[in-house]
Amino acid sequence: KERNANEPEFIQAVEEVYSSIAKVIAQHPELESSNILERMAEPERAILFRVPWVNDQGELVVNRGYRIQFNGARGPYKGGFRFHPTVNLSILKFLGFEQTFKNALTGRPIGGAKGGADFDPKGKSDSEIMRFCQSFMTEMFRHLGPDVDVPAGDIGVGSREIGYLFGQYRRLKNAHESGVITGKHIVYGGSHGRKEATGFGLLYFTKAMFDYNEIELSGKRAVISGSGNVALYTAVKAREFGIKVMAMSDSGGYVYDPDGIDIDAMILLKEVQKGRIKDYLLDHPAAEYIEGFRNIWSVKCDIAFPCATQNEIDLESAEKLVANGVIAVCEGANMPTTYDAIKYLMDHGVLLTPAKASNAGGVSISAVEMTQNSMRQSMTFEEVDQVLNDIMNNIYKDSLEAAMKYGYGHDLVAGANIVSFLRVAEAMQLQGDY
Ligand code: NDP
Known part of the structure; x- marks a missing residue:
């Protein structure tokens, strides 16, 4: 808490998860002795950078960009970009922390991350949005890759922004690495149903x-x-x-x-x-x-x-x-x-x-989009929707079973925290002290 004193949202998210795993830790002393809680609450990497761009009046504006690569134990870092004036380190750390557990719940091999900028897309012209996205990606691209870190959309980042971000990435890398970002339009590697x-x-x-x-x-x-x-x-x-x-x-x-x-x-x-x-x-x-x-x-x-x-x-x-x-x-x-x-x-x-x-359905289908990109194949809307339905029902079942097993009755909040915590913890333990 002292280390993150100025990050109320992040502290709130960590407390919410850790308050429901006391009974789990009591049954797994090896997790406590390896200091897993402290390791899990520290992002693997936090990147903070300048995003300069020129508005329609010809003025140079500077925003702050971020990427929090929170936990990569289960797979490439994965989580959206948020463009909103309220974006700050606390909010992105809370989102990256939550994303790590959410992604584990999906059962897919993806780690957790979040990023974005304190940029307000409201009232901006299309070309201002494009210039901002291009400048943002000019720094961001060196930290991404289909096996490294795979962003997506979030508040203020929809299909249009994903297109501009991907276009700039492709130009800088001289490669059509479609699995580097999800939420893409269907005509260049997106998934039906995302x-x-x-x-x-x-x-x-x-x-x-x-x-x-x-x-x-x-x-x-x-x-x-x-x-x-x-x-x-x-x-x-x-x-x-x-x-x-x-x-x-x-x-x-x-x-x-x-x-x-x-x-x-x-x-x-x-x-x-x-x-x-x-x-x-x-x-x-x-x-x-x-x-x-x-x-x-x-x-x-x-x-x-x-x-x-x-x-x-x-x-x-x-x-x-x-x-x-x-x-x-x-x-x-x-x-x-x-x-x-x-x-x-x-x-x-x-x-x-x-x-x-x-709300894990979005990232679940992002993971399905990554799979389609790797296989260079495309699923129909109906196929994707069926996978989504199955994943959501599995998450419900896993969360309920965990809550009951560890004495939390039908409390899905506790159940979801327990399932995801154990999955992330096991992946971290197997990879040694890091
Ligand atoms: P959008 O930008 O598409 O929509 C956000 C909506 O919420 C808008 O109506 C916006 O109103 C309103 N809103 C945003 N910020 C505030 C605020 N500070 N106070 C009041 N209203 C606000 O975002 P998404 O729909 O993608 O995301 C919504 C939520 O869902 C976020 O918490 C996001 O993290 C979460 N989420 C999104 C996923 C996805 O797949 N998109 C996946 C999982 C979670 P206005 O237009 O006036 O700003």
Whole structure:
């Protein structure tokens, strides 16, 4: 804690994992004696660099770029780039730490990493985005490789940015190493189903949990925060499962539609027109727009899907959700629920899916994209979707079994932490003291 005193998000993430493995460590004294907890909480490498670029006014702007290569014991470092003004070392270390465990849960041979920049893509022209991505990759490329470190997208980094980043990498390396980055467009080595994978996977995981608890998913009402990649495809699959989505948000506020959100209109607005969420009202006069993104948790629902950002459900939001009779909180974003809110929800009998398990669908299909790139083959959407469904059901089963085995009942938060911790720990132990 002292060593990372200025990194609250990172400390929060480590405490959340380590609080649920005490009983595991007690049964594995060899892990304690090799100081595994301290080793695991220190990134293998953290790279920090200057990203100079020229804006449309001809001015030279400087941003700060990062890559945290957190843990490579199970495979090449793997994790997305985030471009957002809030990016700092603490946030990327928390994300890299979480990613290490999430990636282990998928069962695929990938390590954990995260990176990005404190660059704000909002309001930037297409050519500014391209110049920024090119400058970012001009430093980053020397640290990447299909067997070294394989980034992907995250907040502020979608298909367009991945294209510019890959294009610059290819130019600098003079090689079409398609497995160096995932989330690529289908025409140059991307995988069918990657765009949908995190949201669809979240619903497959949610369905496994509802089935186990013998609760019907169809007919439930949901609130989904965010309206980016994860939120939109969570909404699409929720609709397919018969769930009515009442509200969605962006960082400015949320829209509530008494008839249920028109998902196709939302995809058009956010993915194609790149508009703000309040513009939804232009074609949907019955809907309401309310300022303040956290207010969305006042909307009555059976299932809350936080799919925007970290710590968006605090204790006050959790209290509102419980007062409105929420059955489940299913995490799409990384660490969207504060520690005290998690405790409050669980103490009040709310079912909770931990992000590192329930949002692992995206990276799972990224790993499938890497496999296709290595084999120079392409799978169909249906094949990829089946693999995704299987992986999410396995993660659910593994997490539940681990929770029960180590005396945590049906606590999926503890179960997911235990499975992933043991997998990473074993890989590290087998490779000696490092
Ligand atoms: P996008 O950039 O596509 O969308 C993010 C959404 O969240 C936007 O609606 C954005 O609103 C909102 N948002 C972002 N930051 C904040 C903030 N500080 N406060 C309030 N709202 C905010 O990102 P993704 O959908 O890809 O990612 C969302 C979450 O899911 C993140 O936590 C990410 O780490 C996690 N995740 C993503 C995966 C993926 O495959 N994409 C995989 C696993 C996890 P606005 O447009 O106004 O900024």
